Amino acid sequence: MSETTVATPASQPSQGSQPSQEFEKVLTGSATQVASFDTHDKTAIQKFQHFLHGSPSAVPLIVLVMSVAVFGIILGGKFFSAFTMTLILQQVAIVGIVGAAQTLVILTAGIDLSVGAIMVLSSVVMGQFNFRYGLPPAVSVLCGLACGALCGYINGLLVARMKLPPFIVTLGMWQIILASNFLYSANETIRSQDLARDAPLLQFFGNNIRLGGAVFTYGVIAMVLLVALLWYVLNHTAWGRHVYAVGDDPDAAELAGVNVKRMLVSVYTLSGLICALAGWALIGRIGSVSPTAGQFANIESITAVVIGGLSLFGGRGSILGMIFGALIVGVFSLGLRLIGTDPQWTYLLIGVLIISAVAIDQWIRKVAG
Amino acid sequence: MALEPILTARGLVKRYGRVTALDNADFDLYPGEILAVIGDNGAGKSSMIKAISGAITPDEGEIRLEGQPINFRSPIEAQKAGIETVYQNLALSPALSIADNMFLGRELRKPGIMGSLFRTLDRGAMEKFARDKLSELGLMTIQNINQAVETLSGGQRQGVAVARAAAFGSKVIILDEPTAALGVKESRRVLELILDVRRRGIPIVLISHNMPHVFEVADRIHIHRLGRRLTVINPKDYSMSDAVAFMTGAKLPAEAIAA
Numbered sequence: 217m218s219e220t221t222v223a224t225p226a227s228q229p230s231q232g233s234q235p236s237q238e239f240e241k242v243l244t245g246s247a248t249q250v251a252s253f254d255t256h257d258k259t260a261i262q263k264f265q266h267f268l269h270g271s272p273s274a275v276p277l278i279v280l281v282m283s284v285a286v287f288g289i290i291l292g293g294k295f296f297s298a299f300t301m302t303l304i305l306q307q308v309a310i311v312g313i314v315g316a317a318q319t320l321v322i323l324t325a326g327i328d329l330s331v332g333a334i335m336v337l338s339s340v341v342m343g344q345f346n347f348r349y350g351l352p353p354a355v356s357v358l359c360g361l362a363c364g365a366l367c368g369y370i371n372g373l374l375v376a377r378m379k380l381p382p383f384i385v386t387l388g389m390w391q392i393i394l395a396s397n398f399l400y401s402a403n404e405t406i407r408s409q410d411l412a413r414d415a416p417l418l419q420f421f422g423n424n425i426r427l428g429g430a431v432f433t434y435g436v437i438a439m440v441l442l443v444a445l446l447w448y449v450l451n452h453t454a455w456g457r458h459v460y461a462v463g464d465d466p467d468a469a470e471l472a473g474v475n476v477k478r479m480l481v482s483v484y485t486l487s488g489l490i491c492a493l494a495g496w497a498l499i500g501r502i503g504s505v506s507p508t509a510g511q512f513a514n515i516e517s518i519t520a521v522v523i524g525g526l527s528l529f530g531g532r533g534s535i536l537g538m539i540f541g542a543l544i545v546g547v548f549s550l551g552l553r554l555i556g557t558d559p560q561w562t563y564l565l566i567g568v569l570i571i572s573a574v575a576i577d578q579w580i581r582k583v584a585g
Numbered sequence: 586m587a588l589e590p591i592l593t594a595r596g597l598v599k600r601y602g603r604v605t606a607l608d609n610a611d612f613d614l615y616p617g618e619i620l621a622v623i624g625d626n627g628a629g630k631s632s633m634i635k636a637i638s639g640a641i642t643p644d645e646g647e648i649r650l651e652g653q654p655i656n657f658r659s660p661i662e663a664q665k666a667g668i669e670t671v672y673q674n675l676a677l678s679p680a681l682s683i684a685d686n687m688f689l690g691r692e693l694r695k696p697g698i699m700g701s702l703f704r705t706l707d708r709g710a711m712e713k714f715a716r717d718k719l720s721e722l723g724l725m726t727i728q729n730i731n732q733a734v735e736t737l738s739g740g741q742r743q744g745v746a747v748a749r750a751a752a753f754g755s756k757v758i759i760l761d762e763p764t765a766a767l768g769v770k771e772s773r774r775v776l777e778l779i780l781d782v783r784r785r786g787i788p789i790v791l792i793s794h795n796m797p798h799v800f801e802v803a804d805r806i807h808i809h810r811l812g813r814r815l816t817v818i819n820p821k822d823y824s825m826s827d828a829v830a831f832m833t834g835a836k837l838p839a840e841a842i843a844a
Binding site (some may be wrong): 416452453454455457458461462464465467468470471472473474475530531 | 640659660661664670672674675676677678679680683685686689690691692694703704705706708
C-alpha cells in the first residue's frame with residue numbers, strides 16, 4: 217500500500233471549481249440561465265391535463281357530479297331527495313368497503329379476485345361460530361375477522377414469497393374459498409329473525425340514524441370512516457407511501473430501502489381483514505347470513521376502482537377516486553331504474569364508463585411522457 | 586494517517602447458473618479516498634458493487650466494514666450500516682414526489698403523539714431537507730419539491746438520486762455511472778459534489794466508463810477484468826490508454842497486483 221497516495225481533505229485542493237478538461241474551459245463563459253418550465257403558453261386544455269395529473273380523483277368526481285346533475289334534471293325531486301341520495305349510499309356501502317380492500321391491492325400493481333369470496337366466508341364464519349358452536353357473538357365476529365385476515369395473508373404469502381402472479385393466486389383462492397364456504401356452511405342460510413333474537417351484534421351495521429328523510433346505516437358510516445382512515449394512511453404515513461412505491465416500481469423500492477415482500481404480505485392481509493369487515497356489514501345489509509350473497513363483489517369492486525381512475529398497473533390513483541367510482545355506478549343503477557329503463561342499460565353504460573376511464577387515464581399520463 | 590481500509594472484500598464469488606460473475610474478487614477502499622472502478626462490460630463491476638451494497642448476497646467470500654465482517658441480506662441493511670448507493674437505474678419511484686423519494690424507507694415522523702401514535706409523516710421537515718440538499722447540490726432548479734419524479738428530466742432525476750446518497754451516506758457512498766445521463770455542465774456539478782463529499786471525509790466508490798472523469802477525480806483506480814481485480818493503479822503514474830489497455834486485456838500490468 218505504500219505507493220498508494222490516499223488523499224486527505226487537506227492534501228488536495230478542490231479541483232472542482234476549475235474545470236480540468238480542455239473542452240470544459242468554455243463553460244465559464246456559458247449562459248447562467250437554467251432550464252425553466254414553460255408556464256405561460258399553455259392552453260387551457262393542457263392546464264386541465266396537468267391539473268388532472270396532479271389530482272387523480274378529480275375525473276371521477278366531475279363525472280359523479282355531472283351524472284347526479286343529469287339524473288336530477290331528468291327525474292327532479294324524485295331523485296333529488298335526501299332519501300334517494302342516502303339510498304344510493306346504502307347500496308354502495310358493501311362495494312365501497314370491498315373496493316377499499318381492492319384499492320390497496322391494485323395500488324401495489326396486483327389484483328384481488330378473491331375479495332368477494334373472503335367477504336362471504338367471513339360472514340358465514342361469524343354466523344356459524346355463533347349458531348353452531350355457541351360462541352358469544354363478539355367472539356364469533358372476531359373469528360370472522362381473523363378468518364378474512366388469514367385468507368388475505370395466504371394470498372400475500374403466495375404473491376410475495378412464492379412470486380406467483382396475483383391474478384392467478386387470487387383466481388385460485390377465489391375458487392378455494394368459495395368452495396370452502398359452501399362445504400362448511402352446507403349451503404345453509406341463517407335467518408334474519410334468528411339473528412335478531414340471538415345475536416343482534418351480527419346485524420350491527422344494519423342499524424341506522426335518521427335525519428329527516430336521510431337514512432344513514434352504520435354500514436354507510438363504516439364505509440366513510442374506513443375510506444377516510446385509509447386515505448390518511450395512504451397519504452400521510454410511511455406505510456402508505458411504500459404501498460405506492462411498491463406498485464410503482466418494486467425493484468426501485470427495494471433498492472431504496474423498502475421491504476417489498478413484507479409490504480405485499482401486509483397489504484394482502486389488510487385487504488383480507490377489510491373484506492371480513494365487509495362481510496360483517498353484508499349481514500347488516502341483507503339481515504341474514506347467506507353463503508350465496510355477494511357473488512359479484514369482486515367484479516364490482518374492480519369496476520369501482522377502475523372508474524375511480526386508479527391504474528391497474530399500480531402506484532397511481534387515490535382511494536377517494538374509488539369511492540367516487542362506486543358512487544357513479546350507484547347513481548347510474550338507481551337513476552336508470554327510477555327512469556324505468558331495462559336494467560341492461562345500466563350494465564351497458566357501466567361498460568362504457570370503464571373503457572372511458574382508462575382512456576382518460578392514458579391521456580392524462582401523456583403529461584409525464 | 587490511518588491506512589486501515591474502511592471497506593474490504595476478499596475472495597468474493599457469485600455465480601448465476603453457469604456464469605461466474607465474480608471469480609475471487611478482492612476490493613479495498615481506504616478512508617477519505619475516491620476509488621474508481623473501471624472494467625469492460627460484463628467484467629463483474631456491477632455484481633461486485635451490488636455485493637457490497639447488499640443488493641445481492643455473494644456465494645463465497647468475506648466483506649468487512651471497519652474491520653467488522655458484514656453480511657448484508659438487503660440494501661436496507663447496507664443503508665443502516667452507512668453505505669449509500671446510487672444505482673445506474675437510480676432506484677426512484679416515478680409517481681412519488683421528490684421529497685417522498687429522498688426519504689423512501691426512512692421517513693421522518695412528526696414529533697409528539699401525531700408521530701408516535703398516528704405515525705403522521707413530517708412533510709414540512711422532509712420537504713425542507715430535500716430542498717436544502719438539492720440547492721446545496723445546485724444541480725437543478727426545482728420549482729416544486731412535491732412534483733412527481735416522472736415529470737423531471739433525466740439529469741434532474743440523477744440529481745435527486747445523487748442528493749439522496751450524499752445526504753444519507755455516513756460511511757461509504759457508491760456511485761454507479763453517476764454522470765452517464767448528464768450533460769457537460771451537470772457532469773461537472775456531480776464531479777464537484779464527489780470532491781465535496783470527499784472533503785467531508787467520506788470515501789467514494791465511483792464506477793464509470795468516462796476515463797477523463799475517472800482520471801480527474803480518482804485517487805486510485807481499481808481495474809476489474811474477468812470477474813476479479815486485475816490491478817489497482819495510481820492515475821498519476823499511468824495514462825488513460827494504459828488503463829484502457831489493462832481493462833480490455835490488450836496489455837498486462839507490469840507488477841502483479843499493485844497493492
